[in-house]
Amino acid sequence: MRFKYLYIALFSFLLLSTTVALQTNETSDAYKLLSKKSSYTAGDVIELQFSITGNTDVYLYCSNSYGSVVLNPVTNENRLNFTIPESISKKSGVLNWQLISDTTELAGQVNILPKANIKTIESYLGPPSIEAGGTDFTMLVVIPTDDLDNPLIDSTKVVIKHQFLSNQNASDVFTEHGFGYKNIYSKTKSGRILISSDSFDLNSKEYDVNVVPAIPTNFKINAERIHEYADGNQITTFRTTVIRDRYNNIVSDGTFVTFFITNTKGYKSKTSGTTINGIATAKLVQPDHEDQWTVKAYVEGMANSNTIVLEYKQAVEDYNVVFSKDKRTITIGPLKSFMNQRIPDGLHVQLSIYKNGVLEDESIENSLNGMAKFHLNPDRFSKGNYKLVFTAAGITKTYEDVRYE
Template identity: 25%
Template sequence: MPAMKQHILLFLASAMLVSCGTNKMPPNRQVAATGELQAPDSVVAGSHTSVTAFFSNIPNGETVYIIQNGSWGTTVTEYVTGQNKKIIINDTLSGTVTIRAFYKECFLLQKQIVVTPLPAAGLPDTYLGSKSVIADGRDWAMITAVPTDKYGNLIKENSTTDIELLRPGEGREHHLAQTRYGIASYKITAGTKAGKTFAGISINGVSSKEKELVETAGFPASFSITAERKSIYADARQNFTIKTDVLKDRFGNIAPEGTNVLFNCTDADGTIRQLNSYTLGGIASISLQNPAAAGYITVRASVTGGAESNSLSIFFTGAFQQVIAIFDDNRKRITVGPLRGKLQQLVPNGTVVSALVNGKTIIKSETIGGYADIDVSGLPKGKHKAIITLFNTNQTVEFSIR
């Protein structure tokens, strides 16, 4: 029972809603009166159109209701027969205006007038996207415009619009596009020269704002690297520079600023370096520390998904000849030094000397005045062996802690 009650209530509610929502038109009853509404079938938006009404079988002084349904909505005008007044229509929105005449709640007659848009006026809304394309002859962007007349009506379908393009390198292009559904559009295919394309749309002498399309270089094609050394010694301190030549795509466009370039190096001792850089003016450069190990280091640069450089080998000679290390029993320290470099000068302060003690523990120390002190006081009593390493040069020291 409750379910049935619910259904009935639902039905009643629906009926009420439907009845409320119905557009109540006057009853379409027939009366003996006849007549005519005289007006052009088509007018342009914003024009003043006179509609002349003629009615027969209606006594003078009677009121006939003229209802206009247009894009702005509905207007009701009272027309008194015998006064020969004209009905003026001034609709600024394009579309259809339907004029209906009612007499004593009876529909008499109707007339439809098509309101057509004016020619384009004012700056059309114009969009260009995407705003950048790759200058590879394939990528594309689209320019679109929505031309309207002075009342904001979309202009006539299939109106012709002029597309003007100024391509990088001053090449000028002219294209035509027809409006469809009120919109004019043109697909701009990228050229192969990087730069800016300026685009504009005009229609009936009305031009849009200038739009810009950036055409950029694609992924770099092959490139080469070179080295500039300041020192030939493998001292793990000085640095040298690796530079690329100008990175260009396959059409010769210079890579955008900031294009990431990766550098992979393998040192003579087998250790690896991986460093990042980016292009400035198409050139990427990187500063590397001289290796610790004498021999060749191999460098190669690459762009992910792009080109790879040549493999470059650079030779470094050893910077140190000999490591002198003496154990000082009183201080429980191994004194390493004097350590001399390529010109027999003392090595710079802060040069790291490491000691591998008994093959297990690594103790590191830095040089001051060409000497490094390795503290072994923490070792237990007994015999010990330490391999002192300065870069790739070793010296073994055997000592006893008492």
């Protein structure tokens, strides 16, 4: 019986000893933050100190907007010292830290403020060109920074200035989340806006924004020509009046204008030009036969002109067709114009050759000294009857049953 009580007493002692040992191990590691300062200026040396009881195998994890780092401590008696690297401590913002050990995790944060002195003003402007009229605008964004490239504290005052024609304006803006901005609207006149900013007597560089004319309004056109005869040689020049926007600004140089020409048969052609000082000019060779042109110009999708009609008189009234003895060399001309002079070089003369009602060949010669000449090769056009059709200056002459041996 005595052994029974002795065994129970011994077992109870061992159980109590084990419980005390476990509690001792669980509470043996203790850490406490000793550093009381929670706000620093960028560039300051930041040290975090902890008191320690127990295991010194700990790490400090630090993270901010610049990046993250894991630090090893410097142990001094019952203290742990952590020095934050300069690459992180020089960046303003919130620095989060976390002490990591096997049994305990502490966490906190440090606020890093930018320096009070300004070093630079970062400026961003866009778009570089806006449309006149008062509805389009450009935006200037400014970021005052210290010598470590940190944005200054919020509510920093920045003066934004802009000049247009004879007017100058200045506006105060205050930074928020590190930057300030100003929308600068166009006026009804075209021109150039000059923009700058300053903060704490530090000035930014000068920017400029082009205020371009708004979309063009309808305009008028006219035509100039040396004469009204259709000689296929002289040039008709089409010209617009000064094209302006709805605010009376002359449109930008290089505005593309297309002139569409419709002849009496309904065929369309076009020529184009770009504006210089608001006027666009385009040219087109006159027809080589009597015709009527209906002309209208467009700035595609924006504006159009009035319609003008040009009459072209027949220049060449008739011409001769002369066959050689074997009929294989054919001379056209002389081709004479409206003053009985020979037509300028380059008038198209076309020959179409048919056999048994089927088109065999078609060729074009340009006039030279008022004459055009065709030669029919015997290897190409063998023995037989052919129909020859000549067309020049809108005049067609047909020769049926031309016999070749």
